Amino acid sequence: MATIIDGKAVSASVKERVAQETAALKEQKGITPGLAVVIVGDDPASRVYVNNKKKACAAVGFYSEEHALPADTTLEHLLGLIDGLNKREDIHGILVQLPLPKHLDEQAVIHAISPLKDVDAFLPENVGRIMIGDFHFLPCTPAGVMELLDAAHVDIDGKRAVVIGRSNIVGKPQAMLLMHKNATVTICHSHTKDLPAVCREADILVAAIGKAKFVTADFVKPGAAVIDVGMNRDENGKLCGDVDFASVEPVAGCITPVPGGVGPMTIAMLMKNTLMAAKLQNGLC
Numbered sequence: 001m002a003t004i005i006d007g008k009a010v011s012a013s014v015k016e017r018v019a020q021e022t023a024a025l026k027e028q029k030g031i032t033p034g035l036a037v038v039i040v041g042d043d044p045a046s047r048v049y050v051n052n053k054k055k056a057c058a059a060v061g062f063y064s065e066e067h068a069l070p071a072d073t074t075l076e077h078l079l080g081l082i083d084g085l086n087k088r089e090d091i092h093g094i095l096v097q098l099p100l101p102k103h104l105d106e107q108a109v110i111h112a113i114s115p116l117k118d119v120d121a122f123l124p125e126n127v128g129r130i131m132i133g134d135f136h137f138l139p140c141t142p143a144g145v146m147e148l149l150d151a152a153h154v155d156i157d158g159k160r161a162v163v164i165g166r167s168n169i170v171g172k173p174q175a176m177l178l179m180h181k182n183a184t185v186t187i188c189h190s191h192t193k194d195l196p197a198v199c200r201e202a203d204i205l206v207a208a209i210g211k212a213k214f215v216t217a218d219f220v221k222p223g224a225a226v227i228d229v230g231m232n233r234d235e236n237g238k239l240c241g242d243v244d245f246a247s248v249e250p251v252a253g254c255i256t257p258v259p260g261g262v263g264p265m266t267i268a269m270l271m272k273n274t275l276m277a278a279k280l281q282n283g284l285c
């Protein structure tokens, strides 16, 4: 029986720390961290995530504003909005909810954000900073995974870590963060030969594939830490991860559930990054 890692509880403690620091920043410097969230179109999943982000901002004492734009918004309009947000002193973080409607060039939009306000850590400057270990912001989901491993007292130094998925947003930065903690890291993807055998070598297995219940018990070394980054719907429309929880849980040492695992951590780390952005832009670090 695996220990279930409670992402809601860990996320609450991260947000509590952010709230305390925010209160001090307001009192001592008169600064309130501000986050602008831009959402284009009416994807229901994006709606849920954006609402969660707004709630989290209110809970930690940030100012937040939402820019909900119609699905047929032009690139020009969106770039104009971002330009305005870049110039505002009360907005320290800008998050453009992905995915964008197909007619909009995601890279062009993301690249318009000032690197100092890039609280997702999606821009090349911030990605490069992660590579060399000199960063302001860590990408929210991989950083949230590291917090979960820490909270579950998972030993990383010298251990074998396997990351399934090589996206710019999760897989690649996740591998880098695990390597910085002295894990021996393997990144797997759709061309990996005998994937289950590679995964069975992992003391720490991070699944970021985007396929419901893809990781089954035969991928897991007994006692391994299994972290599920997936956010999928199963055949009944129920939220589920990339890990087949029912089959893996008896084998793993510890495991994150979906929901209530990595998802809440992504939002907690966004709060941490926005606080950092406010400090950076005010010359406080």
Ligand SMILES: Nc1nc(=O)c2c([nH]1)NC[C@@H]1CN(c3ccc(C(=O)N[C@@H](CCC(=O)O)C(=O)O)cc3)C=[N+]21
Pocket (backbone or CB within 6 Å): 048, 049, 052, 095, 096, 097, 098, 099, 120, 140, 231, 239, 258, 259, 260, 261, 262, 263, 264, 266, 267
């Ligand atoms: N620019 C940008 N930054 C992002 O960080 C970003 C994004 N775009 N696009 C979409 C993905 C996905 N993502 C999630 C955030 C919170 C939950 C979350 O709160 N999950 C809850 C449940 C949510 C539910 O009930 O549907 C949980 O796992 O317990 C999930 C997924 C952020 N993303």
